[in-house]
Amino acid sequence: QKEVEQDPGPLSVPEGAIVSLNCTYSNSAFQYFMWYRQYSRKGPELLMYTYSSGNKEDGRFTAQVDKSSKYISLFIRDSQPSDSATYLCAMSGYGGATNKLIFGTGTLLAVQP
Amino acid sequence: DTGVSQDPRHKITKRGQNVTFRCDPISEHNRLYWYRQTLGQGPEFLTYFQNEAQLEKSRLLSDRFSAERPKGSFSTLEIQRTEQGDSAMYLCASSLVLRRENSGNTIYFGEGSWLTVV
Numbered sequence: 203q204k205e206v207e208q209d210p211g212p213l214s215v216p217e218g219a220i221v222s223l224n225c226t227y228s229n230s231a232f233q234y235f236m237w238y239r240q241y242s243r244k245g246p247e248l249l250m251y252t253y254s255s256g257n258k259e260d261g262r263f264t265a266q267v268d269k270s271s272k273y274i275s276l277f278i279r280d281s282q283p284s285d286s287a288t289y290l291c292a293m294s295g296y297g298g299a300t301n302k303l304i305f306g307t308g309t310l311l312a313v314q315p
Numbered sequence: 316d317t318g319v320s321q322d323p324r325h326k327i328t329k330r331g332q333n334v335t336f337r338c339d340p341i342s343e344h345n346r347l348y349w350y351r352q353t354l355g356q357g358p359e360f361l362t363y364f365q366n367e368a369q370l371e372k373s374r375l376l377s378d379r380f381s382a383e384r385p386k387g388s389f390s391t392l393e394i395q396r397t398e399q400g401d402s403a404m405y406l407c408a409s410s411l412v413l414r415r416e417n418s419g420n421t422i423y424f425g426e427g428s429w430l431t432v433v
Contacts, residue, residue: 206357210355236421238424244426245319245406245424245425245427246358248421248422290357302348302371303358303422304360305357306357308356
């Protein structure tokens with residue numbers, strides 16, 4: 203079993219829809235949770251960063267962490283075609299957020315105009 | 316802030332040849348990472364440096380792989396006697412480590428170096 207599980211998709215939604223992306227994990231030592239966006243053949247770009255449980259909002263993006271369920275989510279409101287990309291969840295524990303990250307496989311999102 | 320820079324962006328090589336990738340981290344960052352990403356998968360950790368010291372290596376980093384960061388600035392990743400299974404995107408990332416446990420520092424990635432072994 204992988205430490206981080208993520209549905210690879212693809213996920214296709216119409217423009218304006220609310221998108222929900224999720225990851226589950228098995229290692230209770232994880233304390234830092236991140237979402238990266240990756241366009242085709244590009245490096246991952248940091249979108250959201252959360253420490254421990256709770257919610258964090260940034261513009262159209264909301265990240266949620268439920269450590270009791272070992273489950274994290276990213277919500278995208280009013281989705282745009284430019285949001286079409288692969289979304290990677292990542293997490294780390296011991297040593298802080300700057301220690302090595304463990305990634306999910308990524309979910310491919312397509313927002314249709 | 317020019318971000319993390321990687322060179323070359325693309326490399327096609329014949330099986331058995333050696334290749335070297337270079338990474339220039341964000342200038343004030345003291346930690347540097349190498350990851351590998353194959354199609355349909357998330358990045359996998361290979362190794363990381365704190366300044367010039369290589370602190371951890373993954374089991375994925377076979378004896379044919381070597382990474383250096385001689386002066387605590389740029390880093391190189393060399394793959395000797397390349398195999399077709401080495402074909403992947405090699406990602407470099409950097410971060411600034413502060414002493415506070417939950418300082419909120421994060422890892423920033425470069426655009427990656429694509430390797431194709433034919």
